[in-house]
Amino acid sequence: MKKVLLLFYILVAHEAAAQRYFSKNASAHFYSYAPLENIEAVNNKGVCIIDVAKSTVEMAVLLKGFQFKKALMQEHFNESYVESDRYPKATFKGLLLDAIDWNKTGTYTTRVKGTLSLHGVSKEETATALVKIANNTISATADLQITLADYNIKIPAVVSNKISKTVKIAISVPNLIVRQ
Amino acid sequence: MKRRSAIILVLVLLALVALFVGYKEYNRPPATAAQLKTSIKIEASQLALDYAQNEAAANKNYLGKVIEVAGQVIEKEGLNILIGDATSQTNISCSMDASQAQKLNSVQAGTSVKVRGVCTGYLTDVELDRCVFVN
Numbered sequence: 382m383k384k385v386l387l388l389f390y391i392l393v394a395h396e397a398a399a400q401r402y403f404s405k406n407a408s409a410h411f412y413s414y415a416p417l418e419n420i421e422a423v424n425n426k427g428v429c430i431i432d433v434a435k436s437t438v439e440m441a442v443l444l445k446g447f448q449f450k451k452a453l454m455q456e457h458f459n460e461s462y463v464e465s466d467r468y469p470k471a472t473f474k475g476l477l478l479d480a481i482d483w484n485k486t487g488t489y490t491t492r493v494k495g496t497l498s499l500h501g502v503s504k505e506e507t508a509t510a511l512v513k514i515a516n517n518t519i520s521a522t523a524d525l526q527i528t529l530a531d532y533n534i535k536i537p538a539v540v541s542n543k544i545s546k547t548v549k550i551a552i553s554v555p556n557l558i559v560r561q
Numbered sequence: 562m563k564r565r566s567a568i569i570l571v572l573v574l575l576a577l578v579a580l581f582v583g584y585k586e587y588n589r590p591p592a593t594a595a596q597l598k599t600s601i602k603i604e605a606s607q608l609a610l611d612y613a614q615n616e617a618a619a620n621k622n623y624l625g626k627v628i629e630v631a632g633q634v635i636e637k638e639g640l641n642i643l644i645g646d647a648t649s650q651t652n653i654s655c656s657m658d659a660s661q662a663q664k665l666n667s668v669q670a671g672t673s674v675k676v677r678g679v680c681t682g683y684l685t686d687v688e689l690d691r692c693v694f695v696n
Contacts, residue, residue, distance in 0.1 A: 405654070405684075405685065405686075406638075406641075425656075426641075426654065426656060426684070426688055427684075428684045428685055441684050442684075443681045443682040443683075443684060443688055444681075445624070445625060445679070445681035445682060445690065446656075446681045446682075446688060446690055448591070449591065450590060451587065451588060451589065451590065451591075452589045452590060452591040452592065453586065453587060453589065455591050459625075465625075466624060466625060469620060469624060469681075469682040470682065470684070
């Protein structure tokens with residue numbers, strides 16, 4: 382009886398641990414604080430996959446999907462800064478460094494380290510993430526900061542007072558569900 | 562003297578108009594697809610197929626363009642609707658503009674729709690943004 386139970390638990394635990402969690406509504410919100418103006422934009426259609434067995438996270442956003450309040454900013458962002466016609470996507474592939482008990486409901490803090498690919502440049506970035514485990518869903522938030530020059534994103538001198546050299550990015554994935 | 566004041570007045574008025582136009586342009590919000598002219602009309606299934614087969618080529622044709630897509634609604638969530646074929650791996654994900662909220666009430670899975678939006682690219686589905694319904 383004990384052996385059967387043990388086998389059962391191993392199977393169930395393996396099932397839960399082998400799952401991939403998926404969301405098509407991950408949001409990325411970036412902020413640039415500068416003396417003359419604060420610029421921010423949000424993208425709510427990001428795709429995020431968390432592989433629980435490998436402790437990996439992958440996220441992708443379409444740069445043309447970032448919404449700005451002002452059309453001119455959106456146009457400059459797409460045409461001059463990230464050149465979204467040439468590089469339509471920004472992707473992140475990383476590892477969740479700190480242990481998470483995926484089978485136990487709760488909130489966990491972890492560092493995430495991985496590669497961010499943006500504007501044709503791939504660079505290692507580290508973020509801090511908060512992962513909330515509920516019955517069948519996972520939600521997560523993460524924060525990171527990037528330096529625009531690292532990604533060859535050139536800010537003309539004319540507007541250098543309006544755009545900060547580093548940009549904060551807040552990621553929010555409210556509802557990752559198990560992918561079939 | 563009168564002539565000179567007239568000229569100054571005209572210049573001041575021109576400057577004010579320029580300032581006003583500049584201010585409006587600076588604060589212009591992004592256009593919804595309703596205000597943009599459609600460049601491509603296509604069936605949802607064809608657009609999905611084009612992207613699934615060759616993303617780079619499809620981006621050359623569709624990325625950043627205003628597209629009018631016809632198809633069936635698979636699912637609706639908030640302001641987002643998925644158009645295409647439930648058996649297909651790739652469909653068209655449309656982010657409807659807030660102005661379409663009322664029209665969205667009469668749309669559900671199975672409804673045939675025509676949607677105009679800006680193509681922002683391809684993740685797991687082809688993404689259209691700032692979408693409006695077309696009659």
